[in-house]
Amino acid sequence: MPELAAGQQPFAIILGCSDSRVPAEIVFDQGLGDLFVIRVAGNIVAPSQVGSVEFAATRYGTRLVVVLGHSQCGAVLATLEELRRPAESQSRNLRSIVDRIRPSVEPLLVSKGPQDEDTLVREAVRANVRGAVAQLRQGSEILQQLISQESLLVVGAEYSLETGAVEFFEGLPAED
Numbered sequence: 001m002p003e004l005a006a007g008q009q010p011f012a013i014i015l016g017c018s019d020s021r022v023p024a025e026i027v028f029d030q031g032l033g034d035l036f037v038i039r040v041a042g043n044i045v046a047p048s049q050v051g052s053v054e055f056a057a058t059r060y061g062t063r064l065v066v067v068l069g070h071s072q073c074g075a076v077l078a079t080l081e082e083l084r085r086p087a088e089s090q091s092r093n094l095r096s097i098v099d100r101i102r103p104s105v106e107p108l109l110v111s112k113g114p115q116d117e118d119t120l121v122r123e124a125v126r127a128n129v130r131g132a133v134a135q136l137r138q139g140s141e142i143l144q145q146l147i148s149q150e151s152l153l154v155v156g157a158e159y160s161l162e163t164g165a166v167e168f169f170e171g172l173p174a175e176d
């Protein structure tokens with residue numbers, strides 16, 4: 001694709017999970033040069049992810065950011081496990097991922113009484129996406145400025161491993 005070597009104009013930035021079953025380009029049926037993809041276990045927002053979004057938004061003028069979570073996310077499951085049975089042996093590096101998911105997921109265990117496991121996992125995945133959307137919106141002056149100028153939209157979505165469908169559920173502009 002020699003024409004792509006000269007530059008890129010991705011129309012969306014995807015912050016997705018590293019899970020082998022959720023490759024963003026295939027999920028959204030996009031080709032080379034279409035998506036600026038950041039993948040990290042649990043689609044967490046750490047400084048390097050914020051920096052990557054800033055980079056694409058300012059350098060390529062990309063105006064849409066999608067935080068793409070997915071059903072049965074292993075990183076979210078690991079966080080639920082850790083909250084119930086803290087393991088001291090966990091590596092510091094792995095802990096840094098769990099620690100970024102924990103604040104979104106922990107309230108689900110505290111505030112609600114007994115609930116079935118499937119519901120809990122589903123809500124935890126969505127809470128983690130909402131948390132990541134909020135962190136991207138608030139965690140960077142550059143992104144805040146772009147958002148306030150309506151030059152950037154940050155939305156959350158979930159990919160279903162079971163159906164192959166993507167549902168957008170967070171941060172969509174109000175219909176009018």
Ligand SMILES: [Zn+2]
Binds near residue numbers: 070073
């Ligand atoms: Zn995952």
